[in-house]
Amino acid sequence: MTAEVTLDAPARAAEAELLMSVADDEFVIGFWDSEWTGIAPMLEEDVATSSIAQDELGHAKALYELLAELTDDDADRIAFGRDADAFRHAALLNHARVDWAFSVARRWLYETADAVRLAALSSSSHEPLALLAGKMRREETYHRLHADTWFRRLSDGAPEGRERLATAFECLWADAQEIFAPLEREETLVGAKILSQPMRELHATWSSQVRPMLEPLAEGLTPAEPSPDGRRRRTDDFRWLHGEFTMVARSEEDATW
Amino acid sequence: MVTSVRRTAGEAGVRAALARVADPEIPAISVVDLGVIGAVEVDGRRVRVELLPTFVGCPAIGVMQQRIGEQLRSEGLADEVEVPVVFDPPWTSERISPAGREQLRRSGFAPPAASSPGADVGQLDELAVLPVAECPYCGSRATTMEIPFGPTLCRAIYHCTSCRQPFEQFKRV
Known part of the structure; x- marks a missing residue:
């Protein structure tokens, strides 16, 4: 399974951009969720959130390895050797974890969008990506069930949980669109069928799935579109997280792990 | 020689x-x-x-x-x-052998729920992850899933209402 056999240089550059966006999403949400380890609302949630975070970091690792193979780079360097501004995750993942309802809302938005994206990637013309996405998709089923369960529990439960959830959705809604922010080399990706559909179509699919579920809960979630810089905006929250997850690697820059 | x-x-x-x-x-x-x-x-x-x-x-x-x-x-x-890591074919819990399912059971793990005949295992849909497990200690099917996540990525935690033992299941994936 070698990545370089079928791709010409422009397709390789385009796929590198795509892989980095997906890998950074999984990597950053994995680290945010790992912040709940030890302090989740109950023991079972501690285990669940930690397990999901570990899955996401594992997905990020596999995606970074594929990216490293394409660009003749090193997966650890890509993950831990970049400045905060070089990350390309969606703006949704710029926020700190805040409270439990906020983390539930973010995870629900992310998982629903990730499901649409993984379905597209698992039919990619680039076989190594299609195979990896297909495998990830089976695991993500558990994440989606977990997010749906908490979505229902908070939205159908006591007023406080419902209000916190609604507030979180209102805060995150615009930034959630950015999971489908257009990629610079998207035309090449779609042309080579590395990406089966343009991001705007994937966005429309996702939006039509989630808006009917959110409308009864949160007012003011009007249809929104991704923006061209949706994967380039960084926040102080993320700069703090970046400092945390690069701390060990920075402590011994020439170390072999 | x-x-x-x-x-x-x-x-x-x-x-x-x-x-x-x-x-x-x-x-x-x-x-x-x-x-x-x-x-x-x-x-x-x-x-x-x-x-x-x-x-x-x-x-x-x-x-x-x-x-x-x-x-x-x-x-x-x-x-x-x-020893390269490959995803072709993807590992699914259907790949555990009958002997392996028995070894899991004997060491206190419920094997993954077997798929119904003719089921499409190409996609893991939500029906496929419904909580079904047989207690590895007493064989009872009166079990409840406590949480679909466990001490490792591939394990879920159950409770047997018959013999009142907690146990783990190797997850369906």
Whole structure:
């Protein structure tokens, strides 16, 4: 399974951009969720959130390895050797974890969008990506069930949980669109069928799935579109997280792990 | 008298040796019965064993790669062992052998729920992850899933309402 056999240089550059966006999403949400380890609302949630975070970091690792193979780079360097501004995750993942309802809302938005994206990637013309996405998709089923369960529990439960959830959705809604922010080399990706559909179509699919579920809960979630810089905006929250997850690697820059 | 000390392992010999490599997280089951061994290629003293991880992020992958190499070298079956991680075919819980399911049960793990005849295992839909487990201690099906996540990525936690034991299930994936 070698990545370089079928791709010409422009397709390789385009796929590198795509892989980095997906890998950074999984990597950053994995680290945010790992912040709940030890302090989740109950023991079972501690285990669940930690397990999901570990899955996401594992997905990020596999995606970074594929990216490293394409660009003749090193997966650890890509993950831990970049400045905060070089990350390309969606703006949704710029926020700190805040409270439990906020983390539930973010995870629900992310998982629903990730499901649409993984379905597209698992039919990619680039076989190594299609195979990896297909495998990830089976695991993500558990994440989606977990997010749906908490979505229902908070939205159908006591007023406080419902209000916190609604507030979180209102805060995150615009930034959630950015999971489908257009990629610079998207035309090449779609042309080579590395990406089966343009991001705007994937966005429309996702939006039509989630808006009917959110409308009864949160007012003011009007249809929104991704923006061209949706994967380039960084926040102080993320700069703090970046400092945390690069701390060990920075402590011994020439170390072999 | 043996004229050559350097023998070449056939694929069957390699697979037999791999059956002696235990899963690092559940040592009762071998990597072969767990179904994580894919294609095996033998080229003289070089052996290539494809590893199909149960979960993409399984932290035991590195240990499995190392143990597979050590086993084949220590049994004198290879000088060079390559163990690439592949997702073709993807590992699914259907790959656990009948013997492996029994080994799991005997060591206190419920095996993954078996798929119904004719079910499409190409997609893991939400019906497929419905909580169904038989208690590995008393055999009761009166069990409840406490949480679909456990101490490792591939395990879920259940409770048996008949014998009141908590137990783990190897997850359907």
